[in-house]
Amino acid sequence: MSYNARQYQEKRHFIRMQIDAPASLRLSSGEEIDLTCLDLSSCGVQLQSDKPLPLGASAELCLSSCGGPVAPLSAKIKLCRHESISDSEYRTGAVIESFL
Template identity: 40%
Template sequence: MGINDKPYSEKRDFIRMKIGAPLSAKLASSADVIEGLCLDLSGGGLQVEAKQSLPAGTEVEVEVSSDHGHSPTLKAKAKVARTSTNDNGDYILGLEIIQILPN
C-alpha cells in the first residue's frame, strides 16, 4: 500500500507516538524556559501542551523527561510550526525537530 492509498489521517512521514511526558523548552532568543507536557512525538516533531503560547517560527531547545527516571529521553532543537488552544484554554504547540542534540 502506497502513501496515496492510505486514509488522509495516515499520510505522514513518521508515525506519532503518544507519550504524555514532562517537557521543558528553553527559548533560543532568551533564557526563558517554558514547562509543558509532550503529548506525542514522531520522527519529525512533537505536540506539546503548555500554559504559554509561542509564535510560529520561534526556536526552542527542548528536553523531554522520562517517566522511568532516565535523563532526558530526548534533547533537541525545534521550531514552532503552529499554535492552537484546547478546551481547557491551554496552548497546543506543534514543534518541528530541527536537530537532535546529545544528552
C-alpha cells in the same frame, strides 16, 4: 480499523507516538517553560502549555524519560503551529530540526 482509515494512516511518513510526558522548553531568550509533550514523531512534536508559545521561534526541547532506563531526549525545534484550547491551555506543533 476500516480499510480507508488504514490507507490514510499508511500515507504518513513517520509514525506519531502518543506519549503525554513532562518536558521543558528553553527559548533562545533563555526563558525556560515547563510543559507536556503530547505526541512525538521522528520529525515533529505536539506540545501543551498553559501560555501561548512564540510561533517561528527556535528552542531546545528536553523530554523527560520519567526515570526509566532511557536517557532524556533533547532536540532543537522550531515552533510552527498553534491552537488555543482554552484561556489556560495551548497546543503548539513544532518541527524537529536536530537531535542534541
